[in-house]
Amino acid sequence: MIDFDQLDKTIHEKGRLSIMTLLAGRAGWSFQDLKQELGMSDGNLITHLRTLAAAGYTEEKKDGTGSRPRTTYHLTAAGKLAFEEYLDVLESIVKTLRPD
Template sequence: MKNRIENLNKAFESRVRLGIMSVLMVADEIDFVSLKEQLQVTDGNIASHITALEKMAYIKVEKKFIGKKPNTTYSVTAQGKKAFKEHINALEKLIRQTL
């Protein structure tokens, strides 16, 4: 019997990473504060997940200044979109197979 969960991406097992990617799939880009508020997580928690997704090249991080204030924005990469869509498709297939 074929393993039904083999196509799920371990990078998206965390609810925070799943949330980050879900937000970024519908937003062109989002800043740190807005993302943190939408997901209702702490600075440290979201930062560690963002770092992991960035290392996998699933998201792009851009740091700039607006006036004298730092501003960090995030966007999903083409590789990230592909990986996330494959993950969602695998979840949907798993659900259909178990019904």
């Protein structure tokens, strides 16, 4: 059966699920790219990124050259694992209701 308890609340929220999905799809999204892709306000986006970082799911890398900050965001190993487990739940929901 479906283990709803496994539905990680940190990931499940719509905004953060969107972010996690994008970060899982390809590495190295910038703040601006995420903002544009998701249409979020700065405050909202940074808050979600902080929430994910606090959970240990994401980390930021600064492009070092002392130039204009161009932070990129990445999944950590823990973030990838947590997201995989989250996807397991999604898959089991879909498979339960749409057995092909």
